[in-house]
Amino acid sequence: xxxxxxxxITGGTGSFGQxxxxxxxxxxxxxxxxxxRDEAKQDQMRARLHDDRIRYHIGDVRDLDAVLRVTRGADHxxxxxxxxxxxxxxxxxxxALRTNVLGSANTVEACDRNEVGSLVLLxxxxxxxxxxxxxxxxxxxxxxxxxxxxxxxxSATTVCVVRYGNVMYSRGSVVPLFVDQLRRDRPLTVTxxxxxxxxxxxxxxxxxxxxxxxxxxxxxxxxxKASACTIGDLAAALGNLFGVTPKLQILGIRHGxxxxxxxxxxxxxxHAEDLGEFYRVPLDSRGLxxxxxxxxxxxxxxxxxxxxSANARRLAVPEIEDLLRGLPEIxxxxxxxxxAA
Numbered sequence: 001x002x003x004x005x006x007x008x009i010t011g012g013t014g015s016f017g018q019x020x021x022x023x024x025x026x027x028x029x030x031x032x033x034x035x036x037r038d039e040a041k042q043d044q045m046r047a048r049l050h051d052d053r054i055r056y057h058i059g060d061v062r063d064l065d066a067v068l069r070v071t072r073g074a075d076h077x078x079x080x081x082x083x084x085x086x087x088x089x090x091x092x093x094x095x096a097l098r099t100n101v102l103g104s105a106n107t108v109e110a111c112d113r114n115e116v117g118s119l120v121l122l123x124x125x126x127x128x129x130x131x132x133x134x135x136x137x138x139x140x141x142x143x144x145x146x147x148x149x150x151x152x153x154x155s156a157t158t159v160c161v162v163r164y165g166n167v168m169y170s171r172g173s174v175v176p177l178f179v180d181q182l183r184r185d186r187p188l189t190v191t192x193x194x195x196x197x198x199x200x201x202x203x204x205x206x207x208x209x210x211x212x213x214x215x216x217x218x219x220x221x222x223x224x225k226a227s228a229c230t231i232g233d234l235a236a237a238l239g240n241l242f243g244v245t246p247k248l249q250i251l252g253i254r255h256g257x258x259x260x261x262x263x264x265x266x267x268x269x270x271h272a273e274d275l276g277e278f279y280r281v282p283l284d285s286r287g288l289x290x291x292x293x294x295x296x297x298x299x300x301x302x303x304x305x306x307x308x309s310a311n312a313r314r315l316a317v318p319e320i321e322d323l324l325r326g327l328p329e330i331x332x333x334x335x336x337x338x339x340a341a
């Protein structure tokens with residue numbers, strides 16, 4: 001299904017973007033266009049991949065013209081460009097708004113105008129019950145995608161969303177930070193060891209996007225049923241792999257952080273389709289005329305709980321170790337080999 005197609009990826013030099021580029025090239029894509037602001041990372045990708053199917057575009061999703069250029073003639077687009085760091089978005093919320101909401105709206109508009117076949121936007125568990133600027137802007141990004149499905153039903157572009165939790169060893173995630181601290185024989189800086197987080201590999205995030213690309217209807221949200229662990233257990237698992245007993249430096253919860261993250265609300269689960277490893281949350285396609293719903297509500301039973309990192313399947317320390325061993329970066333660290341970022 002990917003073979004012979006033309007793709008564009010916004011934020012294509014980020015962790016997900018690079019994993020997706022690798023996957024598309026292995027799958028026989030005819031062309032992959034990479035849009036990002038980071039010319040240094042584009043140069044590193046060019047040197048690492050040496051593949052003439054890749055077209056590099058310097059630009060910002062805040063600029064509609066840049067997104068129009070990179071999506072023109074593309075069959076499918078993956079939107080990964082975002083400001084993702086919770087503390088920096090707390091200090092500069094308008095910057096998060098400009099990239100995560102307005103930049104996403106530009107991407108939707110460009111794909112619609114260029115009649116791209118499908119657009120998958122990448123969201124996060126922080127968009128559910130958001131308490132920080134990053135999560136709030138990602139929640140609005142999801143609304144932008146859903147509004148397109150409601151207001152442009154005849155569009156040639158299927159716009160949908162995937163939502164997932166922490167991607168292990170992605171840029172800014174805690175795993176590479178812990179590995180670096182272990183290597184330097186420094187204490188692991190932990191906000192709260194009881195805090196829980198979902199765990200996914202980059203390969204699993206790519207699989208989720210590909211599932212949405214294949215099966216999504218306009219306005220759908222696809223969610224992977226990820227497992228979770230405590231930060232304390234994650235630190236212990238990494239210590240075991242590297243043969244040390246880590247010392248923890250407890251920092252306390254940072255700006256805008258939660259103790260537990262949520263991937264799907266109980267209201268969403270009420271209407272979700274269970275696809276085994278995934279949930280598909282369909283678009284609420286009701287119009288603005290609420291009169292038909294005033295006298296008769298929806299009698300469907302509502303689940304009692306959200307799907308969050310506190311009630312998801314909790315990984316024990318040995319299971320976390322097995323998951324970490326599956327990461328190419330961890331295998332490289334354990335063998336002393338460097339991997340390209």
